[in-house]
Amino acid sequence: MILPIAVYGHPVLRQVAKAVGPEYPNLQQFIKDLWATMYRTDGIGLAAPQVAKSIRMFVIDLDVFKDDYPELKGFKKVFINPQIEFPGSKKVKLSEGCLSLPGIHKKVKRPDRIRIHYQDEAFNNITEEYSGFAARVIQHEYDHLEGKLFIDELNWLTKAMLKRQLLNLQNGKVNADYRTLSV
Numbered sequence: 001m002i003l004p005i006a007v008y009g010h011p012v013l014r015q016v017a018k019a020v021g022p023e024y025p026n027l028q029q030f031i032k033d034l035w036a037t038m039y040r041t042d043g044i045g046l047a048a049p050q051v052a053k054s055i056r057m058f059v060i061d062l063d064v065f066k067d068d069y070p071e072l073k074g075f076k077k078v079f080i081n082p083q084i085e086f087p088g089s090k091k092v093k094l095s096e097g098c099l100s101l102p103g104i105h106k107k108v109k110r111p112d113r114i115r116i117h118y119q120d121e122a123f124n125n126i127t128e129e130y131s132g133f134a135a136r137v138i139q140h141e142y143d144h145l146e147g148k149l150f151i152d153e154l155n156w157l158t159k160a161m162l163k164r165q166l167l168n169l170q171n172g173k174v175n176a177d178y179r180t181l182s183v
Contacts, residue, residue, distance in 0.1 A: 001033045001036065002033075002036055002037050002040045002178075002179070003034075003037045003051040003052075003179075004051070004052075004178075004179040004180055004181040005037070005041060005050055005051065005099045005100060005176070005178055005179065005180050005181060006049065006050055006051065006052050006100055006180075006181045007100050007101070007102065007169050007174050007176075007181065007182055008100060008101050008149070008166055008169040008170055009166075009169055009182060010100075010181060010182060010183055011183070012049050012052045012053075012054055013049055013050070013100055013144070013147070013149060014147045015049065015054045015147050016145070016146055016147045017047075017048065017049055017054045017055050017056045017057075017144075017145040017147075018054060018055055018056065019055075019056050019081050020055040020056055020057055020080060020081065021123075022123050024055065028121070030048075031057075031059070031078055031121055033051075034046050034048065034051065034057070034058075034059045035059055035061075037051060038059055038061070040178060041099050041176075041178040043099050044060065044061060044062055044064065044065075044137060045058060045059065045060040045061075045137050045138075045140065045141040046058060046059055046099065046141070047142075047144035047145060048144075048145075049144045049145065049147075050099060050100050050144055051181075052181055056081045056082065056145045057078070057079065057080045057081075057145075058078075058079050058082075058141035058142070058144065058145065059077070059078050060075070060076070060077055060079070060134075060137055060138065060141060061075070061077075062075040062076075062133070062134060062137060063075055063076060065133065069132065069133055069134075071132075071134070072133065072134060075134060077120070078120055079116070079118045079120075079138070079141070079142075080118060080119040080120065080121065080123065081118060081119050082116050082117065082118035082138075082142055082145070083116070083117045083118070084114050084115070084116050084138070084139065084142050085114065085115040085116075085117075086111045086113070086114060086115075087113055087114075087115050088111060088112060088113035088131075089111070090111070090112045090113070091109045091110060091111055091112065092109065092110065092112045092136075093107045093108065093109040093110075094107060094108065094110075094136060095107050095108075096108045096136075096140060096150045098140070098149065098150055099176075099178070100144075100149065101149065101150070101151065101166075102169070102174060102175060102176040102180075103165065103175060104162060104165055104166075106150070106151065106154055106158060106162075108150050108154070109153065110135075110136050110139050110140075110153075111135070111139070112131055112132065112135060113129065113130070113131045113135055114129065114130055114131075114135045114138060114139060115127065115128070115129045116128055116129075116130065116138060116142075151166070169182075170182075170183065
């Protein structure tokens with residue numbers, strides 16, 4: 001099932017998501033719905049809070065970037081109950097967008113390397129390290145679980161310039177080619 005995307009202003013996007021266990025009702029179907037919704041919206045990642053479920057889970061498929069980043073070939077993962085560590089101090093600034101902030105793209109500075117502890121869809125414990133583009137996308141989706149959006153990383157002047165766009169989103173004036181869920 002394709003789920004509506006919660007847009008800026010929806011309170012679920014500012015909540016810290018709760019851990020989830022294998023007993024979560026219809027978990028496997030929910031994971032399938034996350035994938036279906038992500039693909040329908042042309043996303044490369046989607047966190048549960050973006051579909052109004054405040055649970056610690058996100059999906060990412062970066063295989064589409066395999067020509068530019070060969071290390072991303074076959075990268076398709078479910079991250080449940082993740083925790084991130086930042087072993088490096090180097091930060092890189094790149095443009096980001098978000099399904100919950102349609103039409104907004106800005107450069108964001110993020111650590112270039114991460115270590116992530118998570119569970120897969122079978123609740124196996126996994127620890128992996130990522131760098132570059134994969135690390136950026138994982139951090140972006142992880143932020144949703146912490147009640148953060150990429151615009152929170154912007155300086156005050158850039159945020160001020162976005163004020164009208166953000167108010168429009170908050171007031172339900174959304175221009176997206178997918179179903180949305182406003183306040």
